[in-house]
Amino acid sequence: MSMKWLFLSNEDQIRGGAQSCCKEVAKAAIADGAHVTFACLRENPYQDMADAFPSMCTVTMVDRVEPRSLRPASLKAAWRVLRSVRPDVIFFANTPSPNFFSFLALSKLAGVAHCVVSFGTDVEMPAPLPSRTYIGGWVRGANLWRREFLVSASLAYKFMTLGLFNNDDQMKNWRAATGYPERVSKLWNYPVDxxxxxxxxxxxxxxxxxxxxxxxxxxxxxxxxxxxxxxxxxxxxxxxxxxxxxxxxxxxxxxxxxxxxxxxxxxxxxxxxxxxxxxxxxxxxxxxxxxxxxxxxxxxxxxxxxxxxxxxxxxxxxxxxxxxxxxxxxxxxxxxxxxxxxxxxxxxxxxxxxxxxxxxxxxxxxxxxxxxxxxxxxxxxxxxxxxxxxxx
Structure with a gap:
């Protein structure tokens, strides 16, 4: 039985290695008889895939998902996509920091067998992220957004079944920063046509x-x-x-x-x-x-x-x-x-x-x-x- 793959794409993946990686893996999966869905936030760089493989590839736009959040709106939107596509595999490339928390957090509940993440660009854990305004704009968060980000990432990435790294230094640094276990951390080769x-x-x-x-x-x-x-x-x-x-x-x-x-x-x-x-x-x-x-x-x-x-x-x-x-x-x-x-x-x-x-x-x-x-x-x-x- 052929598998269903769900590829996730945010605004950081419109060009460059992350997009190329997803496309090449998707093409190989399609050649293997799989059906592929690209779920895109804000922009769609994968229409050429849908045009080239109309019966095997679908592109859907996703609203109300903040890729680095576990807030209710993001969870609800991710759940709609997961229940619609019913994928066997979730695949995405991180760039430049951990992404798609809501999809990972809900993956097991949705029956997803494999959550595969390519750590595409960063060799080191991302630098501190900027604070955001909290409590209706009255209080500037004391780096609260970064704290929320790190806690959410830690929770969501417990559901990652395979983390793919480009070099030993990258894998070592990310594992030290996040605690990803060795059994799900692998060195791999970016695919090239x-x-x-x-x-x-x-x-x-x-x-x-x-x-x-x-x-x-x-x-x-x-x-x-x-x-x-x-x-x-x-x-x-x-x-x-x-x-x-x-x-x-x-x-x-x-x-x-x-x-x-x-x-x-x-x-x-x-x-x-x-x-x-x-x-x-x-x-x-x-x-x-x-x-x-x-x-x-x-x-x-x-x-x-x-x-x-x-x-x-x-x-x-x-x-x-x-x-x-x-x-x-x-x-x-x-x-x-x-x-x-x-x-x-x-x-x-x-x-x-x-x-x-x-x-x-x-x-x-x-x-x-x-x-x-x-x-x-x-x-x-x-x-x-x-x-x-x-x-x-």
């Missing part, structure tokens, strides 16, 4: 022509939101340093966000003509074929994995990653990628220059990266997830 990311000489020529780069130019590519966490300003600083050793170096970055600060910095450093900011793109698998080196120089501890590093490996592009637990895991501690000191543009520039000059090293990293990313393939990850749930 490997069929989308393939090396193609035709696409390489096409994309590099679009970039207007010469045959001898070295394209350092990056993909990610233009925010402080991704730290693409470091890439621009590293570009300025590497040009002395690699005159043909070019930097290409694709991602949503305000470009003004990066454009100003590139102009100040005299590398404006060497930097191409593409904005948000929906053809990332194609673009990656134009890169010689991939780098996203994140400095934030919340970078718990970095799916784009895996996508670059699947495309046959060597990766340079910051010394953070998640990216370090993708690079296999240097076996399938170069690991450098985070926040240090000189270290990134040196790594880029070494790769530009050493074609055998680049090929070795490409081969190791392709082997590494196989463990993150959608079907492989899904089967492993079923084994952990003991339903395979």
């Amino acid at each position: 490997l069929s989308k990311f393939r090396q193609s000489e035709r696409l390489r020529r096409e994309v590099r022509e679009e970039f207007n780069v010469g045959a001898g130019d070295v394209v350092i590519g990056g993909v990610g939101t233009l925010n402080a966490q991704k730290s693409f300003d470091l890439s621009i600083r590293a570009l300025r340093l590497v040009l002395d050793r690699v005159p043909g170096a070019r930097l290409v970055i694709a991602g949503d966000g305000n470009q003004d600060a990066l454009l100003r910095l590139s102009a100040e450093l005299g590398v404006r003509e060497r930097v191409l900011l593409l904005g948000g793109r929906d053809d990332i698998p194609r673009l990656m074929n134009g890169f010689d080196i991939f780098c996203m120089p994140s400095t934030h501890i919340h970078e718990s994995l970095g799916i784009v590093y895996l996508e670059a490996q699947a495309t046959g592009v060597p990766i340079v990653v910051p010394d953070l637990p998640g990216p370090r895991r993708v690079a296999q501690e240097g076996e399938s990628g170069v690991v450098v000191e985070r926040g240090n543009p000189e270290a990134f520039a040196t790594a880029w220059a070494n790769l530009a000059a050493d074609l055998p090293l680049r090929q070795r990293l490409v081969d190791a990266g392709r082997a590494n990313v196989l463990a993150f393939g959608r079907e492989h990850v899904y089967r492993g997830l079923l084994r952990e749930m003991r339903v395979a």
Whole structure:
């Protein structure tokens, strides 16, 4: 008998790894004969799934649920969804802090067999949350909302049957902060659709022509939101340093966000003509074929994995990653990628220059990266997830 999966999505999961994770697991479940429902708060980023699988996938909008509360209105709204869908499995990705307390708290009463939570972004327990106004606006809560949050999270997450973590540091820190037992805490691989990311000489020529780069130019590519966490300003600083050793170096970055600060910095450093900011793109698998080196120089501890590093490996592009637990895991501690000191543009520039000059090293990293990313393939990850749930 096929299972019913309920995927939960809040406003923090409109883009990025959390959404990608849910979609890939859902696609694997659908291929396995399951019916999938996405319950979305406020916005719906999953309509494409319903359109692609009209008989196997449903999207429903949920009102009056505060995802980090056990208050009556949230419990009542969650109960309506649970009784309507009657899922065997609840799945969601936490980002950036524990979510969906009401669904977890009611799961056993609703007959849900498995509550699976992917701890998607944070390596450490979230920082203190802001206070809110209490007692009709007369009294400012003395961090009362955070206290309510922690108590509610502790109660709700007792019903989690499987917690999935991206790296050992993340799992250790969250278990220490929350008391999640070892038996429900597992290291796992974020699923990637490997069929989308393939090396193609035709696409390489096409994309590099679009970039207007010469045959001898070295394209350092990056993909990610233009925010402080991704730290693409470091890439621009590293570009300025590497040009002395690699005159043909070019930097290409694709991602949503305000470009003004990066454009100003590139102009100040005299590398404006060497930097191409593409904005948000929906053809990332194609673009990656134009890169010689991939780098996203994140400095934030919340970078718990970095799916784009895996996508670059699947495309046959060597990766340079910051010394953070998640990216370090993708690079296999240097076996399938170069690991450098985070926040240090000189270290990134040196790594880029070494790769530009050493074609055998680049090929070795490409081969190791392709082997590494196989463990993150959608079907492989899904089967492993079923084994952990003991339903395979």
